[in-house]
Amino acid sequence: MSLSVHIIIASSSGHTQYVSEVLKQSMEGKATVEMTRAEQAEPEDFARGDVLILASGTWNTGGIEGQLNPHMHDLFLKRAAAVDLKGKTCAVIALGDERYHYTARAGEHLSTFVASHGGKECCEKLTIVNEPYGQEDTVKKWGAKFLASIT
Template sequence: MNILIVFSTYSGSTMSAAQVAQQVFEATGNQTALTPTLEAKPQDFNDADLIVIASPTWDYQGEEGQPHEDFVQAYQTFAGQTFPAKKFAILVLGDSNFSHFCGAADHLVKWVADLQGKLATETLKIDQYYFNEPENAAKVKTWAEKLAQSAD
């Protein structure tokens, strides 16, 4: 299976989580590409069997619970594009000390719906990734293993 992981990060934690998923996908025999959000093109989505979208949750223009600001550009790049029944999965990092814990997930789920994609699994929401990286990396690994098995 050809898996595209599209990610944006501020501190490096989302990239780290995306790399954990990539390692799992490759270990299970899948071809993967790890692509920064601003470099992703509609053709990349067409070519992939599964698209994993990874983002931190952030305050954007004074509004808490938003995905990484790169997704604003991605929404414009992909405006009018559809990927009917294309499989997607969403990985979001956040901080439960804020009122909109992993609020980016809601925005990304809506984007997948706008693209006419299909969520292949439940969204993984990780709290304070770097404060407990080994445990959180294990959560990503388990999620990616289940996703790799179910997406075949």
């Protein structure tokens, strides 16, 4: 098992954290998965692992709906502003709730970060709308597609 995956997670009520844990379990034996909380992440963390996954819920950060979780927003705007992903293979996980007009739009912001910092998304993003509990199969199926796209 040589593939290493690093996930940078922003999660306030634990949904994104839960999705990342389910993903990690589903890849057991196929990849080693490390996780870093966005609030603790530093620029060098973006270079860790063969593949980087950015995972965030959608928030009304700054009073506007459809934004990144405040911790990811802060990380991108400040500490990671000058990060160069140097062609790194990346993937995106976004959560949201259908009660909001800009449902799960965090995904667009994460993809924009990857593209504008020199990374490459290896597969379609994973989008989880509403509570993730009961949506484990969707996460596992995405995990299999994600692995197939990079191995």
